Amino acid sequence: MNKRIITLFLTTFIVLILIVGCSNKDREMDANASSEAFNANRDFKEILKEAKGETVSFYGWGGDEDRNKWLNKTVAPILKKEYDITLDVVGMDIDDILAKLSGEKQAGLKKGSIDMIWINGENFYSAKENDLLFGPFLEQLPNFEKYIDNEDEEVNSDFGFSIDGYEAPYSKAQLVFINDSSVTKETxxxxxxxxxxxxxxxxxxxxxxxxxxxxxxxxxxLIYDIVGHEQFLDMKADKKIVKEKIEPALEYLRELNKYLWNEGKTFPATSGEVKNMFGDGELVMTMSYSPYSVATEIEKGVYKDTVRTFLFDKGTVGNTNYIAIAKNSSNKAAAIVAINEIISAKVQTTQFEELKELAVVSYDKLNDEEKKRFDSIKIGQGVLPQDELLSKRLPEMPANIVPIIEEIWIEEVVGK
Structure with missing residues (x-):
């Protein structure tokens, strides 16, 4: 009798495992089928019809209040008026976004909660490698052909890796240094x-x-300034090789620690903290990846009008921000239409005016009226002209090299 019960239990247990396994497999097949079912190669007019009346979520870093305001107060009304699309802006750290995407993939959800994603660099590389993104879709956007220089290497490559049409350029960023000329004269x-x-x-x-x-x-x-940048563009992602090549820079950073805040024993967790410390007068220098952010802060009264930006003579790192679409997005049509509108001359002009962000549209592709609109925008105080920024713009390292350098920095620089 006991043997029969045990046998029955084991049989039932095995059947349940098979059912669950098949169920998970079916859900995963449904998710893949959902992704494949949407054809981005259709006529754009058909995609417009499908997108009408939909709500599309846009997940990205929520710490930029000005960008959130622009998305909600400028971009969202345009999408609603022109296409009857509702934009839902969700602030979330990219690590959490990727974890959410991965979790939904593991659960086999064919209709995920994330549609559009503000992503680039090593995060794009990771998401694409793990099959979390929908695409290719870029060349199906009418405004990509109309306004973007599609032969620009920076547009087609994100942190050294081809985007393969899986994300669309959004805005350009470049590291600038910031100080107050009334406090420290030198730059x-x-x-x-x-x-x-x-x-x-x-x-x-x-x-x-x-x-x-x-x-x-x-x-x-700093690494570029000390050891040059060309060697990293095709460097093998090997920790030993990378460490050997950046050793002079590591020595520099360890020496620099002696003169930093808290003697380099600890560092602020975010650039926002560094910015606040500068604003409070605790620091004489800060930095930003938004080259015109100083003008915005002066306008808001956060910075004095004596604050200014500057660069190294050899240049600073610059990159492009992108928008991708989740593979299990339930509103791919609306996402495609929304992204297409964001890279239009009209919306890019508002981004340049309201956020002081470098636009991704090619000036040469603008018509006379669009050029006039861009030219009429006053950038503001304390910033460098765009031609100087672009002339001192250095390419990003490959995405698989960046985390290696960050790991080495933790091991070799912090508290040394």
Whole structure:
């Protein structure tokens, strides 16, 4: 009798495993089928019809109040008026976004909660490698052909890897340094001068610890200034090789620690903290990945009108922000239409005017009226002209090199 019960139990258990396994497999097949069922190669007019009346979610970093305001107060009304699309802006750290995407994939959800994603760099590389993104869709956007220089290497490559049409350019970013000319007259033009500057202002300079995006870019900019940037563009993602090549920069960073805030024993967690410390007068220097952000802060009264931006003579790291679509997005048509509108000259102009963000549209592709609109925008105080920024714009490292450098920085620089 006991043997029969045990046998019955085991049989039932095995059947349940098979049912669950088949159920999960079916759900995964449904998710893949859902992704494949949507054809981005259709006529754009058909996609417009499908998108009408839909709500599309846009997940991205929520810490930028000005960007959130622009998305909700400017972009959302345009999408609603022109296409009857409702934009739902959701602020979330990219690590949490990727975890959510991965979790939904594992659960086999064919209709996920995320549609559009503000993503780039190593996060795009990871998401694409893990089959979390929908595409290719980029070449199906009418405004990509109309307004974007599709032969620009920076547009087609994200942190050294081809985007393969899986994301659309959104805006351009570039690291700039910031100081107050009424506090410190000098603006360091290279790593050597920065060391001298920090010695003279001991304890009043710091940077955010990686993986903070701006802090990590600052480290890469210093590495470029000390050992050059060309060698990294096709470097093998091997920790031993990378460490050997950046050793002179690691020595520099360890020496720099002596003159930083808290002697480099600890670092602020975010670039926002560094910005606040600068605003409070605790630091004499800060930095930003938004090259015109100083103008915005001066306009808002956060910074004095004596605050200004500057660059190293050899340049600073710059990159492009992108928007991708989740593979299990339930509103792919609305996402495609929304992205197409965001890269229009009309919306890109509002981004340049309201956020002081470098536009991704090619000036040469604008008509006379569109050029006039861009030319009429006053950038504001304390910033560098666009031609100087672009002339000192250095390419990003490959996405698989960046986390290696961040890991080495933690091991070799912090508290040393």
């Amino acid at each position: 360091p033009k290279n790593a050597k001068e920065l060391m001298k500057y920090c010695k003279e202002n001991k304890g009043k300079v710091t940077y955010a610890a990686p993986p903070d995006f701006t802090g990590s870019a600052f480290i890469r900019t």
